[in-house]
Amino acid sequence: FGEGKREVFLSGEAYFEVVHDEGHPFVVTTDLGNVRVYGTQFNVRRYVDEEGIRATLVDGSVGFAKNGQKEDEYIKIEPGYQVRYEEGQEVVVQKVKVYNEIAWKNHQFSFERKPLDEIMKDFMRWYDVNITFEDESLHELYFSATLNRYGNIETLLRFFEAGYDIKFEINGKNIKVRRK
Structure with a gap:
């Protein structure tokens, strides 16, 4: 890290365990x-x-500041909480189920009342596939589950097909979601 501060530049998702060093x-x-x-x-x-x-x-303890804010403007959060920020919006702090947010590091997907299109975005990242929806109304189906992340995406997709009126057509790295 060099002299002064320890700094990591992030694009994506990462889990950290950091020792305090004033x-x-x-x-x-x-x-x-x-x-x-x-x-x-x-x-x-x-x-x-x-x-x-x-x-x-x-x-432990972390703080968040939007770009351009000073050190004394960081918003600190407590364990079990999450800070969210979208450009141009207010910073939001809310209590969350931590496991749902860090399940990926334990090779799992965990979600509660999450729309199918958001779940599929995570699947596309993890499995390097392209998923499209034949019927836009399928975006609004909500799911709750904790699932193991298998080496093959097909195992996960069959879980959704078993309990709902949807079908996944797999053609190499391209997957289409449609109604049965």
């Missing part, structure tokens, strides 16, 4: 803002194809 602050820098760490375990999610940034605190 003389060497740890900062996660993204294009929307920075997460300053005070000794903790936390998750930061900032994908460029998503509207905002999310920082979820597992243990």
Whole structure:
């Protein structure tokens, strides 16, 4: 890291466990803002194809500041909370189910009342596939589950087909979602 502060530049998602060191602050820098760490375990999610940034605190203490804000303007959150920010909006702090936010690091997907199109975005990232919807109304189907992340996406897709009126057509890396 060099002299002064410990800084990581992030595009994507990462889970951190950081030891507090007053003389060497740890900062996660993204294009929307920075997460300053005070000794903790936390998750930061900032994908460029998503509207905002999310920082979820597992243990310890972190703060968030939008780009251009000073050190004394960081918003600190407590364990079990998440800070969310979308450019041009207000910063939101809310209580979350931490496991849902960090399940990926344990090779799982975990979601509650999440729309199918958002779930499929995560699947596209993890499995390097392209998923399209034949019927736009399918975007609004909501699901709750904790699923293992298998080496093959087909196993996960069959779970959705088993309980709902949807079908996945797989053609190489292209997958189409349609009604049965």
